[in-house]
Amino acid sequence: MKKIILVGLLCLSSVTFSQKKDKVLMKIGEEKVFVSDFKRVYEKNLDAIDNEDEKDVKRNIELYINYRLKVKEAYKLKLDTLHSYKNEIETYRNQLAIPFMQDSSFINKLVNDAYFRTKNEIKAKHILVRTPSISSPKDTLLAFEKINLIRNRIKNGEDFEKIAVELSEDPSAKDDAQSGRKGNKGNLGYFSAFRMVYPFEEAAYNTKVGAVSTPFKTRFGYHLLKVDSMRVSKGEVEVAHILITDTTETGKKLIFEIFEKLEKEEQFKTLAIKYSDDTETKLKGGVLRKFGKGIMVQPFEDVAFSLEKEESYSKPFQTRFGWHIIQLIKKYPVESFEKLKQELIQKVRSDERAQLSQIAVIQKLQKKYKIIENESAKVIFKNENIRIIAKDSLQTEILKINDYSLSQEDFVNYIKNRTGKAVFELFEEFKNDKILSYYKGNLEKTAPEFANTLQEYKDGLLLFELMQQKIWEKSSKDSLGLKSFFDDNISKYETKEFSKIKGEVMNDYQNFLEENWIADLRKNIIISIDNKQLKSLMKFYN
Numbered sequence: 001m002k003k004i005i006l007v008g009l010l011c012l013s014s015v016t017f018s019q020k021k022d023k024v025l026m027k028i029g030e031e032k033v034f035v036s037d038f039k040r041v042y043e044k045n046l047d048a049i050d051n052e053d054e055k056d057v058k059r060n061i062e063l064y065i066n067y068r069l070k071v072k073e074a075y076k077l078k079l080d081t082l083h084s085y086k087n088e089i090e091t092y093r094n095q096l097a098i099p100f101m102q103d104s105s106f107i108n109k110l111v112n113d114a115y116f117r118t119k120n121e122i123k124a125k126h127i128l129v130r131t132p133s134i135s136s137p138k139d140t141l142l143a144f145e146k147i148n149l150i151r152n153r154i155k156n157g158e159d160f161e162k163i164a165v166e167l168s169e170d171p172s173a174k175d176d177a178q179s180g181r182k183g184n185k186g187n188l189g190y191f192s193a194f195r196m197v198y199p200f201e202e203a204a205y206n207t208k209v210g211a212v213s214t215p216f217k218t219r220f221g222y223h224l225l226k227v228d229s230m231r232v233s234k235g236e237v238e239v240a241h242i243l244i245t246d247t248t249e250t251g252k253k254l255i256f257e258i259f260e261k262l263e264k265e266e267q268f269k270t271l272a273i274k275y276s277d278d279t280e281t282k283l284k285g286g287v288l289r290k291f292g293k294g295i296m297v298q299p300f301e302d303v304a305f306s307l308e309k310e311e312s313y314s315k316p317f318q319t320r321f322g323w324h325i326i327q328l329i330k331k332y333p334v335e336s337f338e339k340l341k342q343e344l345i346q347k348v349r350s351d352e353r354a355q356l357s358q359i360a361v362i363q364k365l366q367k368k369y370k371i372i373e374n375e376s377a378k379v380i381f382k383n384e385n386i387r388i389i390a391k392d393s394l395q396t397e398i399l400k401i402n403d404y405s406l407s408q409e410d411f412v413n414y415i416k417n418r419t420g421k422a423v424f425e426l427f428e429e430f431k432n433d434k435i436l437s438y439y440k441g442n443l444e445k446t447a448p449e450f451a452n453t454l455q456e457y458k459d460g461l462l463l464f465e466l467m468q469q470k471i472w473e474k475s476s477k478d479s480l481g482l483k484s485f486f487d488d489n490i491s492k493y494e495t496k497e498f499s500k501i502k503g504e505v506m507n508d509y510q511n512f513l514e515e516n517w518i519a520d521l522r523k524n525i526i527i528s529i530d531n532k533q534l535k536s537l538m539k540f541y542n
Contacts, residue, residue, distance in 0.1 A: 117193035
């Protein structure tokens with residue numbers, strides 16, 4: 001109950017203080033410390049303190065002063081100029097900025113969509129019209145016109161699968177006479193979230209069962225899809241298998257001999273180790289990693305998900321890889337949203353759909369910033385040798401984001417190692433990239449939470465380096481000083497043998513050195529506390 005009341009007060013304190021103008025709590029030399037500065041540090045550590053005496057506001061103000069004095073000393077010694085420090089801060093800043101580069105409300109929507117699509121799997125077929133890896137506007141238009149003509153034929157009653165065999169540029173749709181593989185006629189089977197490229201998944205789940213989608217584009221080209229059905233997902237399954245790659249009568253005979261041994265209660269694991277041709281799994285008894293729909297070839301998936309009882313096994317069956325027998329280890333139904341939420345957030349942020357969240361951020365920034373494109377500077381787009389134009393000829397401003405100016409040279413450097421897209425498309429990427437860079441570079445000015453967290457990390461890193469130099473290294477190297485300290489304070493130790501309690505003495509010696517050091521730092525600086533603000537804080541927290 002005590003903890004609940006305390007948390008309630010802290011939440012209230014944040015609201016109460018935020019409604020008032022921030023006041024100066026104290027001055028440490030020329031540095032002003034505001035009430036909010038102290039509150040932020042104090043409240044962050046409050047829940048970790050068990051001892052009520054250690055929660056005392058006055059005591060914590062003294063500790064805060066000591067902390068600020070040490071940080072000042074670190075800057076005075078220019079520890080912030082160390083190469084290792086700068087690298088560490090740059091790495092941390094990049095990591096800290098990641099959530100700010102994405103639209104959190106958009107991410108939440110994507111996570112909710114991903115859960116629905118994990119919980120419900122969809123069966124669809126598709127037709128593909130490819131576009132070249134480097135597409136001109138003409139290429140794109142031709143592909144778009146072709147996919148629309150195909151859609152019109154289907155809308156007029158022609159069979160989807162028949163047209164997929166005839167016109168789809170996905171090779172899997174057609175029979176392959178050379179390998180003997182039968183075409184899938186555009187059928188993809190069941191799939192769920194994260195199994196297809198995101199634009200395909202999005203189109204599938206936004207098309208009604210039985211309907212044909214409008215044409216949509218992925219990195220492969222233009223697609224049409226027809227949704228056949230939707231069902232509650234069967235989750236994932238973990239199985240072991242025995243594989244015989246020989247598809248002749250000899251291989252067939254062997255797989256059925258193995259099946260007979262299973263029927264006579266020989267161990268599946270033993271038989272997998274002895275006979276299976278899957279070198280990656282045989283020594284583990286044929287055990288595969290758990291998988292969901294859309295991962296394995298369809299016949300394998302169908303048999304794996306059809307098994308109901310753990311340790312039951314299938315009859316021999318054939319895929320394009322050979323002959324199999326599967327044993328069910330365990331089924332994994334889709335878990336609740338609460339259990340899957342963090343995993344889904346991670347998947348969304350590392351998946352291509354996260355780019356949509358970034359685009360949402362860019363769109364907001366485009367409305368907020370003053371962005372000017374110099375159309376006359378874009379004349380270089382027509383130069384086939386744009387990547388090797390002399391620098392002297394590339395000094396004209398091509399883009400301006402508020403006060404951030406970018407030249408033609410900046411753009412050419414950006415695209416130098418980027419191929420596979422038209423120059424005008426690369427310019428849009430360049431513009432978006434620089435908008436984000438500008439935003440990221442100014443986060444300290446626009447995001448107080450980011451600025452505070454980063455500054456705390458900077459100060460903490462400096463403090464660590466300072467303590468290393470002033471206290472920890474000194475105490476470990478100064479063996480005479482350590483022994484002298486022990487001799488001067490021998491009465492406080494029960495054991496009089498230094499070697500037996502060296503660790504305890506070392507800790508006390510470090511505290512002694514730090515206390516003396518802090519006393520010296522305090523001698524050289526004027527510290528003043530506003531008693532009115534101090535009393536207000538004490539009254540509030542008490």
